[in-house]
Every structure is written in structure tokens, then in C-alpha cells.
Amino acid sequence: MRGLRTLQGRVFAVLFALSLVVVLAVTVAITSASFSSYESEAEELLLSQTSTCAHEIEGKSASEACRTLEEMPFVNTRCTLVAEDGTVLYDNFADPASMDNHSEREEIVTARESGRVTVMRRSQTLGSDTLYAAVQLDSGMILRLAETRASLASFLGSMSTQLAVSLFAIIVISFLVARLLTRMIVRPLREIDLKSEGEESIAGAYEELRPLLRRIDAQRRELEDKNAELERAVVQRREFTGNVSHEMKSPLQVISGYAELMENGMVAPEDVPRFANLIHRESDSMRALIDDVLVLSRLDERADETRDMVSLSQACQRVANRLEAAAQEKGIAIRLELDEEVIVLGSEPLVEQMVYNLVDNAIKYNQRGGVACVAVANLDGNAVLTVDDDGPGVPEDLRDRVFERFYRVDTSRTRADGESGGTGLGLAIVKHAAGTLGGMVSVEESPLGGARFKIVLPASQMDSN
């Protein structure tokens, strides 16, 4: 029964059965009520007929009474006159002499007790019932009238065709009604349109289903958003791969070009160190690019989600030490304002990389003799790192773009004296890392005149011991 597993099938079956039962019950109730009222009417009629006849023979002798009765025009009614001792005196259907004593008959006994009575004697076999009415006369004789009538079973039997027809009609009507109701109940379910947007899709739905539909709708949108995000990520990744290959090509071309010149003996011996230095620098920048690409792809894969307690102040101190030589080379002073112990949760190499990139930029994009100021503080429950410089700064309209991968501000202006520019990935790494650590990075104008890069991270409360 596959049909019963569907909502429609089940609703239909229940409604069909219900309407069948209801209609049948109503029909049976009406039929039996009308049959019993028909019977009691018949009883009354026969009793009053008996009383009228009794009235006719009241006060007459037995033989007179028999004569009077003989003259009465009974058709289907049996008329019997019984003497007080039960002897049958008269019967219009049989010879009284051949009839046995009636004193024990139910209707006779009861009539003797209560004067007048009706008794229905059901036949043992199907067919007919006999209705008796008996009235006792003043003389003690009892007048009895009897009528044979169709029993309920034979009454129904005689109507079997009509019964079959109406049963069939009941089934058909129940079927049609059940089908109509089922459609009405199921239609709002069928008409739910999950493709249309928001409230529109549940406008016609059942109240009870609305929370579910709203949830489905929300999940669908979530899924769409996720898909869009995934697609964006795929596009970004493809672009990134293209950019990486492009960025790798130029240093490789330089390297292989110079190497080829040297190989072919086209470089004067005194120029060899200069060419070797160029090759060295290009391979350095390639290595830097590869390092940055690796860091970024680790961040993309969320591989670096360690949650250690990392001292931001100590990370700044280590970065300052690492970059000391580079700063000195450009006559740049690194100032540290790390008067607090500021702790963040994350991976130490990542935190250090972030600080390194910012301080490195503050040196790289600064003019000779400038200053790079690194400050760390706890502010309103956040760990705040600021890296200031007094260089050219980042033009206001480019402040969002500098965090994009491979984005570099006009290199001729920012890149100091022939120094190779960065990979264009440094700030992208900073932004991504800050995000991974639950914070964010921004750039603004520094009070020193150059750029101020600020990272705000959720600070971890470490016991002060």
C-alpha cells in the first residue's frame, strides 16, 4: 500500500472511511427509527380495531358474538374469540374445534391480567412476524385479532435492490467528498514554492508549517551565500595563482638573462661582481615572494589556528632586533614603546610575522634618517599595536587597496633608492593574520607625518605574575 505512505493517501483513507461510517450509521439509525415507529403505529391501529370489534360484541352471548364476528369483513386479519377457559369459540382462518386450548397463550394470559394488550411474535425463521391484539370482554371472553406482517429482515430483503443502489451511492458520494476534502487539505502543501523569496514562499502555507519553512528558507539563503563565498574564493585563488606566476617570471627572466650573458662570456670580468649581485638580489626577492606565498596559503587553509599565549611586546622586541641592521643601513631609528606586557592568543610565528611586515614597511618606505615607532598597549580590553613612521605615508584613497594581494603604491615614489620593492603581499598577510587572530588592521595618517598602521586584537588576560 504505497498510497498510505503519502500524506494525500492517508488523509484520503481516513476521510473516506470516516464519511462511510458516518453516512452508514446515520442511514441505519434513520431506518431503524422509522421501522420501529411504523411498528408501533401498526400495534396501535390493530389494538383500536380490536377494541372496536369488542365493543360490537360486548354484552352478547358467545353464539351471538360468533355470528356478529362472522359478518365482519376481515380480509387479512385473523379474528379469534376465546372463552374464559381458553377454548376457542370462533376463528375466521381455522376450524375452532381443531384448535387447542389457548389459555396459556401469552396474549391471552396478559389480556386477562390487564384487559387489553398487543404482542408481537417473531417467527423463528425469516419471513413474517405476527402481531396480536387481545381485549377481554366483560363476560371474560377474549377477542383477539392477528396480523401477519413482513419482518424487518424480509422488509429489508424486499428492498435489497434499493439498498444496494443506495449503498453504492453512499460509497460514491463518500469517495467524492473524501477526494475533494483531501485536495483542499493537501493543496496548500503542494503549492509551497521554496524557490520564491522569503515570506512570499510561505504566504499560502499552513500556520503550523511556517516556522519550518522559514528555517528552510534561511538555510537556503545561507547555502547560497556560502556558495557565492566559495565561488569568490575559487576566483580569488585562480587570480592569485596567475599573479604569483607572473611575479615569478620577471626575476627569473633577469636571472636567466644575466646568467646567459655571463655564460657566453659577454660580461667583462670587472662587471661580474655587479651582475652576480643583481642575480643575488633577484633570487632574494624570489625567495621572499615564495615565503610570502607559502604564509598566505597556510593562512588560506586555516592551518595556523594555534591558540598560544603570545607576548605582543616580546614579539615587537624580537622584530626590532631582527631589523636593527636594515634600519641602521638607512639611518632609521626604531623606537619602542612597550611599557606594558600585552598578551594575545595565537601562534607566535604568525604574530611575529605580522609585526615584522609592518616594521619592515616602516623602514622600507621611509626616507633616510627617518624614524619607525612601534607601540603596544592594552586599551579597553584590546591589545593595540601601532607602527608609525615619518615617511611619505599612504594616500587616503589607497588606504583600503594597500591590503590587497600584489597591490603596490606607485613604486617610483615609495621605493627608496633602487632598493627592490616588496612582494606586494606583506600587508595582505598582515590583514589575513589579524583576521585569523580575531582582530583587524587599519591605516591612517601618523602624528609623525607618515603612515600609522594599527592592529587591534582581543587581549588575553594573563595572571600578573
Ligand code: ADP
Ligand atoms: P610590499 O611587500 O611590496 O611592501 P605590502 O603589502 O607590504 O607590499 O605594501 C603594499 C604597498 O603599501 C607598498 O607597495 C607600499 O607602497 C605601501 N606601504 C606599505 N607600508 C607603507 C608605509 N609604512 N609607508 C608608505 N607606504 C607603505
